[in-house]
Amino acid sequence: MINYTLKALATSAIVLASVSVAQADVTLRGASMFDEDHSFTQTLREFERLVAEKYDGDVSFDLRLNGELGVESDYVTYLNQGVAVDYTILAPSNMAVFSESIPLMDMPFLFRDLEHWDAVLSSDAFAPLEADLREAAGIVIVGYHGGGVRNLASAEPITSMEELAGHRMRVMGAPIQAQTFDAVGAAPSAIAYNEVYNAIQTGVIAGFENEAASIQNLKFYEVAPHISLTQHTITVRPIVMSAATFDALPADLQDAIVMAGAEAGAFGRALESGADGEILQEMEAAGQIVIHDFEGREQMLELVQPIQDDYAESLGATELLMNVRGM
Incomplete structure (x- = not known):
């Protein structure tokens, strides 16, 4: 009886020790398409620092930079499958493959200005979209980065609605992006992000839309040096984790x-x-x-609003859109 008890205690001690080691040996894998100077990477570094500061246990981070693990569409797949990438920053439109509603938080002309944008992201306005993303994609939003103002970048100047007409431009893959730029007269095309430089260089497209940091970091100015201040989007870039990874972590690390x-x-x-x-x-x-400067932005707003309304209605998100507009 004593030997059995001792064996049981020894076995329990081994199990507890294993649990303790497992909890102490947490390594989270991250990905960024950019270098250390880009705001995405700097924000992920701050996220890592804060997690380590707030968690009493041991946690380490393995953040791969400069697109070593692919592009954002790859990260979405990894997060969904719970492999290779545990945390990153993503454009909502790149998650549309799993959640058709998530691009609503990033559609062009949603925010009036930076004050409106920050008020929305500091609130729980996007909670229904977060819940849908978790259920549909297995991706958890833990914070909101962003703030870049997206403009048109092109091989030749685009300064008016007339010059925008028929402009062959790359947009992100979510349908709302193509619908928006189609409504203002452009000829949008969803092209993979890592193919944009060559596509402009070879004349497949004549430009794209993006924020300044990415244009600088990836040297897009070499093929698209003309920046038209359409200011059509203030970016929303969720900090995300794989739900499979997040749910397997200790509760205090989740917190x-x-x-x-x-x-x-x-x-x-x-x-x-x-x-x-x-x-x-x-x-x-x-x-x-x-x-x-771009002439005709007010006309663009008028043309785009019905597209936004129809999109939100199709998702059952009209109330959410009205709440965001009303902030």
Whole structure:
């Protein structure tokens, strides 16, 4: 009886030790398409720092940079399957393959200005979209980065609605993106992000739309030096985790991640929104880009609103859209 009890205690001790080691040996794998200087990477580094600060156990991070693990569409697949990537920052439109409603938070002309944008992201306005993404894609939103103002970048100047007509441009894969630019007269095409540079260089498309940091970081100015200030989108870039990874973590580490995500998101939004104009000025001063005012933005807004209304109605998200507009 004593030997049996001792064996049982020894077995229990081994099990407990194994659990303790497992909990102490958590390594989370991250991915960024950019280098250490990009605001995405800086925000993920802040997220890592805050998680480690808030969690009493041991946690380490393996963040791969410069597209080593692919592009955002690859990250979405990895997160969904619970392999290779545990955390990253994504454009909502790249998650549309699993959740058709998620691009609503990133559709063009949704936000009036930076104050409106920050008020929405500091609230729980997108909670229904977060719940849908978790259920449909197995991806958890833990914070919100963003703040880059997206403009048109093109091989030739685009300064008016007339010059925009028929403009062959790359858009992200979510249908709402193509519908929006089709409504304003352009000829949008969903092309993989890593093919944009060559597609412009070879004349397959004549331009695309993006924020300043990415244009600078990936040297898109070499093939699309003309920046048209359409200011059609203030970006929303969720900090996300694989639900499979998140749900398997200890509860106190989950709590640390949620708190760190909110704080890192606020850090990233301040970083990117403050730097956007400075980056444009840097590239202009270096002779890398030519900045053009765009005439007709108010007309664009009028043409786009019915597209937004129809899209939200198709998702049963009319109330959500009205709440965002009314903030």
